[in-house]
Structure formats: C-alpha cells, structure tokens
Amino acid sequence: MKGVFWFLVVSVVIATLIPLSHCSKKPVGIARKEDIPYIKCQVCEILAKQLYQQVQSKKAEISPKKISEYQIIEIAENVCNLKKVEADWILRIDIVEKEDRLELVEHDSEGQCNSECKTIERACQDVMGYSDTDVAEYLYKSKHDIDSLFNYLCKDLSKSCNKKPPPVPKDRTPGEPFVAKSSKEAEMEKLLKSMEGMPGAPGMKMYSRDDLMNMKNFGGENEDDDEDEDDDGDTGFPSKLGKVLRSKENEKGDWKQKIRKGIVDTSTTLKKHATKVSNRLQRWWKGKKTASSKKSSKSEL
Template sequence: MKKFNKTIILLILLIFVILQISECSKKPVGVARKEDIPYIKCQVCEKLAFQVFQQVQAKQAEISPKKISEYQIIEISENVCNLKKQEADWILKIDIVEQGDRLELVEQDSEGQCNSECKTIERACQEVMGYSDTDVAEYLYKNKPQVDSLVKFLCKDLTGACSKNPPKVPKDRTPGEPFVSKSSKEAEMDKILKSMEGMPGAPGMKMYSREDLMNMKNFGDEDADEEEDEDDTQFPSNLGKVLREKENKKSDWKQRITKGILDAGETVKNHANKVSHRIRQWWKKKKAVLKKKSSNAKKSEL
C-alpha cells in the first residue's frame, strides 16, 4: 500500500508540474556589466539583425503557404532581446572573449549558463532595439530585405549602433567569467519553463523552479524508471490495471486542459500585440502632427 501511495503521489505531482510550471530560479542571477556595452554594442546589433531575419524566415516557412503577418514579425522583434522568451535563446550561445584591446562575441555550439556576460548581451540588445521593434517589423514586412540590408538599416540608419568604431578596452578591465555549457537536462528544463511563460492562471499556482524539477525523483532518469517498473510488478494484477486506466484518463485530461490554456493564451497575446501596434502607430502619427504644428507656429512667429 505504501508503494502504491508513492506511485500515485508521483503521478499527480508530474501532472501538476506540467500544468503549473513557472520560472522561479533559485540560482544567483547574473548582473549586466553596463560598462562593457560600448565595446560590444555594434556586434550585438549585427547578431540581433541576423536573428530577427532568420526567425522571420523560419516562421514564414512554418506557416507556409500562409503569409507571415506584421503582428507576427512584431512579436519576434519584441521578444528577441528578452531572455525569458525563446526568441532570445541565441544570447545563451554567445561568449564574450577578450582579444587584446577589444571584446569579441564568439558563438558556441551549445547554450551556456546565464551569468553576467549573458545579461550584458541582453542589456546591450535591449538598448539597441529600444522602441524600434515596430520600425524593424514594418521594414521587414514591407521591403522584404536581405540580411545585409537589414543590418545596415538597424545598426546604422535607425540606431547608429555601428556608426563609429568601438572604444578600446582598458588594460585594467576585470575579465568576464568563463563560458560554462548547460547540461542537456538543464537546457530541457529551461525550454519547458519558457514555453509555459505567461500562461493564464500561473501567478496563483504553486511555483516550481528548474532546480525543483531536476531534483524530482525519476525525472529524466531511465534507470530509476526501470526500478519503478520492477516495483510495479509486485502489485496485484488488478491493481496495476486500475492504475494504468487512471494514468490514461489523467493524461487525456491533462492534454485537453493544456491545449485549452495554450490556445487561450495565444489568442490573448495576439490581441495584445494588435492593440500595442495600433497604439504605437497612433502615437507616431500624433508626434508627427505635433511636430508639424510646432514648426508652423515658429514660422508664424518669425
């Protein structure tokens, strides 16, 4: 009976984990080194432009033959510098390397632990993009440029991030931390957490961190699963049948609930993007009108 209760508890816990995951990391969070941003700003901008271009192309291929909408491009532009979103996963593969009197952004084969360098790149990315996400989205949607044209538009014409050479790095600069790759289990947990980000109802639910999930018994451990299967063979046959039926019913229920929540979240998110885009377009026109009125007023005074 004790083993039976243990199995049921683990099953119920797994279902709640899937439905109630929320990012709540217990590890110390790295802090961006703002003083390093001028040395890497242009490189970050170039990689940012490349990422936006690639992700828009990937999205278009995913939904083909439908045409990608401007709102979908805006969503990519808004999320590409936010490490809480999957669109910013590219930042996790970048290592800041000291090369003489300059800093070089070197792309690694796998994602790394997010410490101060990761946060510094995120901060630089956000400074470059700023409020230009809708302008970038509009440029991509209307002009359908090649990646080189997008780099020029974003990094020189729009933001000026690459308008001049970066300053030399001082000799007394404290080196950054070494690049440490994530384990496959850590990478898997982070992807699950990000996929559940923003799910309706999450704030009122029990929170589980990546460490909580990784420390749960049997998660991703095939040997432990086999041991549990061996224990199950000791149950009476009719009890095992009942348990399997409960697992199937709960699995179906879990899938229906999860799908309903994700669909609702996607609808709300799309609506919010549309409203945000309309407000920004309205404000852009409003500023243009105010600027024109101010200019006319000055002329009339003269």
C-alpha cells in the same frame, strides 16, 4: 464574468499548491553596463541576423499562409528578452577578451547565463530601444536581406555601428568562462519557458531545474499522499514533476511526455475543483437571494 471568476478561483488553487517560499530563485548574473560600448555593434550585427532568420523560419512554419505584421512584431519584441525562446541565441554567445577589444564568439550549445549573458541582453535591448515596431514594419513591407537589415538597424536606426568601439581598459576585470549546459538541461529550460501562460494554469511561475529539485518534499518516495475530498487520487504538481525528474534514464517512455502529462492532469484537476467551487458559490448565492426575496414578501404582507 464566469470566465473571470474561474480564472480567479484557479489562481487561488495554484497559489495554495505552490507556496511563496518555493518561488525564490538562485542569484543570477548582473549586466556589466560598462562593457556595452565595446560590444554594441557586434550585438547589433548578430541581432540583425537573428531577426532575419527567425522571420524566415516563421514564414516556412506557417506556409502557405502569409506571415502577419503582428507575428513579426512579436519576434522583434521578444528577441532581446531572455525569458522568451526568441532570445535563446544570447545563451550561445561568449564575450572573449582579445588585446584591447572584446569579441563575441558563438558556440554550438547554450551556456549558463551569467553576467556576460545579461550584458549581451542589455546591449541588445539598447540597440532595439523603442524601434521594435519600426524594424517589424521594415521586415514586413520591404524585400530585404541580412545586409540591408543590418544597415537599417545598426546604422540608420540605432547608429550602433557608426563609429569604432573604444579600446577596452587594461584594468578591466575579465568575464566568466563559458560553461555549456547539458542537452537535457537546455531542453528542460525550454520546456519550462513553454509552461508560461499555459491554458488552465494562470499565474504559474517558471522555475529552474534547481528550484524544482530543491522544493520541500519534492518527489519524495515516502511522503504521504493527501487525499482530497473527492478521492480523485491526484497528487500535487511538484510531486508529480519531481518523480519524473528523479526517474532513471533506463525507464521506459519519454521523460518530456511524462512531464507534459503531469501538467495536463494537474490542469484538469484544477479545473474540476474550480468548477465545483463555482457551482457551490452559485447555489449559495441563489439560496441567499431566495431567502431575501421571501423575507421581503413577508414584510410587505
């Protein structure tokens, strides 16, 4: 019960730190569902490769422990979800028009997510469907390679590659060009994804770099620092992160470490305030119960 109470208090505190007006995001691309039949088999082929490689990487990461079926299920559930790191492979794929067909081309770096990115994500989800647990069980129980996994997923389960894709209509509107992200931007987005579900910060939303930089008074140099009732000297989360993002490249220290430190400091402060509020409420409740008990005793007399 105490844990639930603390969770609610911290959620309220975070909600006051980050107003709803800051939660707006820039428009994102919309999947072109009509393109899915032309790329579905290719997506399935890359998906099978990704599943195999990610499971192998997980095995190497936790060695000498044996990988569990739950860990494989987690990979299978997340591999088609762009909000998860397991689906970062989608950001490296470009849809290229070649005569009467569409071809998926893999780049070394991640690109900006537009309608093509969303289309590949949707095609991946169509391939996987409700078969993620079946695929996970297959990967867990059988000795497999990429080819056998491709046959199982793309021919037996989803039937994505059982027939040749139809020709692309001549009047199809071409997709957007592939625009690569900078290495810093890609690292920042990975860091933002890793913030989701962080202990000590329940309910924290993921913001893009542009969202963070556009926040009101985000890291302003002349803004007044509000003093809290305990004079902790801690500033708000957006302000701390903003100052880190605006720091020059020649400053000492790793910018990622500074961001992480800001998050940890903010989490500690939130927990401290939540504990104080909890203690005050508990004292108030005990006082109320004591007063009620005394009043009841007098009535009996």
